[in-house]
Amino acid sequence: MRKRYSAADLSVFTREEASRFAPPGSDPQQDVTLAWELLYRLEPELYDRLATAERLHPDVVAWLPRGLHRIAEVGAGTGRLTMELLERGQQLVAVEPAMPLRRILRRKLAAADRTHRTQVIPGFFDRLPLPDDFADFVVACSAFTPSAGHGGAAGLAEMERVCRPGGCVAIVWPNHLDWLSDHGYRYVSFPGPMSVEFASYQEAVELAKIFYPKAADEVRRRGSRTIRFEVAGLNPPRDLAFKVLTK
Numbered sequence: 001m002r003k004r005y006s007a008a009d010l011s012v013f014t015r016e017e018a019s020r021f022a023p024p025g026s027d028p029q030q031d032v033t034l035a036w037e038l039l040y041r042l043e044p045e046l047y048d049r050l051a052t053a054e055r056l057h058p059d060v061v062a063w064l065p066r067g068l069h070r071i072a073e074v075g076a077g078t079g080r081l082t083m084e085l086l087e088r089g090q091q092l093v094a095v096e097p098a099m100p101l102r103r104i105l106r107r108k109l110a111a112a113d114r115t116h117r118t119q120v121i122p123g124f125f126d127r128l129p130l131p132d133d134f135a136d137f138v139v140a141c142s143a144f145t146p147s148a149g150h151g152g153a154a155g156l157a158e159m160e161r162v163c164r165p166g167g168c169v170a171i172v173w174p175n176h177l178d179w180l181s182d183h184g185y186r187y188v189s190f191p192g193p194m195s196v197e198f199a200s201y202q203e204a205v206e207l208a209k210i211f212y213p214k215a216a217d218e219v220r221r222r223g224s225r226t227i228r229f230e231v232a233g234l235n236p237p238r239d240l241a242f243k244v245l246t247k
């Protein structure tokens with residue numbers, strides 16, 4: 001990923017995106033987080049193939065609350081979590097800054113015939129285009145980090161602002177547990193072996209080369225379309241952090 005894009009690609013960002021992801025002097029060959037932001041905009045279908053293979057633990061999905069009035073998801077991407085939320089609320093708003101990912105998510109929602117009670121809108125953690133106390137459940141999956149461009153304290157405060165009193169804010173597949181704990185979040189993790197499940201062995205070889213280069217030889221050697229998350233060098237998507245708001 002570090003070598004995939006160059007500084008010339010940064011022109012794909014809108015001004016709002018550049019102000020969060022690419023301050024002056026940024027170089028995607030030195031900053032892998034920035035390279036991911038370019039992936040979402042330059043090769044969204046490639047990203048979607050990866051996200052489809054990296055499925056959430058079934059108990060994470062089972063944990064998600066049901067019978068909700070409104071749900072807001074931030075950083076929805078191409079819908080790995082969104083599609084699991086559809087039956088859990090009367091109304092769902094998916095906020096996603098990258099236009100090419102919004103397009104794929106809208107396509108999936110249309111195919112599932114769920115466009116009537118879902119909205120896919122642009123926006124960022126630190127300035128959510130939603131009113132106070134809007135949703136019962138406000139959630140992000142593999143999107144929120146403590147860094148300002150990807151959420152930070154301002155982003156967490158925004159998620160809590162749009163969550164109604166008694167509602168729940170959840171960060172699925174979190175990566176900074178101590179930081180979230182310091183902000184009053186409880187942690188849940190579900191056990192069991194987990195593998196990335198590609199559609200075919202050919203896809204496993206192709207995508208491992210790009211996304212898990214250290215595991216690419218192992219994928220070829222095993223000749224399988226699946227690869228353990230640990231072998232891929234990733235924490236498995238088996239956990240979440242959440243807070244029930246008492247405001």
Ligand SMILES: C[S@@+](CC[C@H](N)C(=O)[O-])C[C@H]1O[C@@H](n2cnc3c(N)ncnc32)[C@H](O)[C@@H]1O
Pocket residue numbers: 020040051074075076077078079080081095096097098101123124125126140141142143144149150151
């Ligand atoms: C790894 S993807 C995860 C997407 C999706 N939630 C999933 O689980 O497949 C990270 C997502 O966070 C979004 N994102 C990055 N920075 C953001 C920000 N400041 N505000 C909102 N979303 C952001 C990206 O556009 C991308 O869709």
